[in-house]
Amino acid sequence: GGICLSWYKQWYQRRVRGEELDKYKDYNVTSVPLMAAADHLGQACKDANDRYMLCRNDTGADPRQCLKEGQLVTNCTKQFMDKVYQECQMPLARYTTCLDLNGRKHALCRATQVEFDKCMLEKTGISREFTWYQDKQIPPMQTWPEAFREFASDFKNVIKH
Numbered sequence: 001g002g003i004c005l006s007w008y009k010q011w012y013q014r015r016v017r018g019e020e021l022d023k024y025k026d027y028n029v030t031s032v033p034l035m036a037a038a039d040h041l042g043q044a045c046k047d048a049n050d051r052y053m054l055c056r057n058d059t060g061a062d063p064r065q066c067l068k069e070g071q072l073v074t075n076c077t078k079q080f081m082d083k084v085y086q087e088c089q090m091p092l093a094r095y096t097t098c099l100d101l102n103g104r105k106h107a108l109c110r111a112t113q114v115e116f117d118k119c120m121l122e123k124t125g126i127s128r129e130f131t132w133y134q135d136k137q138i139p140p141m142q143t144w145p146e147a148f149r150e151f152a153s154d155f156k157n158v159i160k161h
Contacts, residue, residue, distance in 0.1 A: 029081055032096045035104060036116065037084055040126045045076035087123035091116040 034041065042049070052069040059065035084092055095116040098109035106113060117128045 029077075032100050032104065033081065033084075033092060034077075036092060036095045036099060036113075037081070037120075039128045040084075040120050040124070041077060041080055043126055044080045044124075045073060048072045048076040083124060084120070088116060088119035091119040 048069075052066055052073050055066035055069045056063065063070065091112070095109060095112040098112045099106070102108040121127050
């Protein structure tokens with residue numbers, strides 16, 4: 001596994017047009033906490049995700065053209081999960097343990113989900129309900145450079161070069 005992954009990273013690095021992949025570190029988190037917090041994460045990192053998808057759409061779905069935007073998604077996810085671990089560690093641990101032990105079926109973990117959702121609402125102000133999210137005004141259509149400039153100015157603390 002490690003040899004193949006190392007080979008792939010070297011192969012991919014040669015094709016990133018001079019960009020060093022090591023600038024773009026991944027965030028080491030398993031799928032279960034991400035699944036447990038997905039609805040909250042989707043709201044917290046909506047702008048970063050939208051900008052990444054806009055880039056992918058504008059560049060013909062070539063992810064190599066959107067490494068910086070992808071890093072914004074990773075950074076936003078890292079900041080969000082760090083906040084979740086800081087504020088709601090035990091409710092998240094109980095919810096993810098339940099999901100892990102029950103085949104990741106949310107319906108079997110409603111009690112721990114409610115506990116986690118309550119903590120998230122109290123500590124971060126983010127509800128699993130999407131009512132505020134759906135009422136958000138849709139911005140006017142923008143070209144990719146305009147959208148990225150606006151996004152970059154809003155999220156300077158997230159951008160890491």
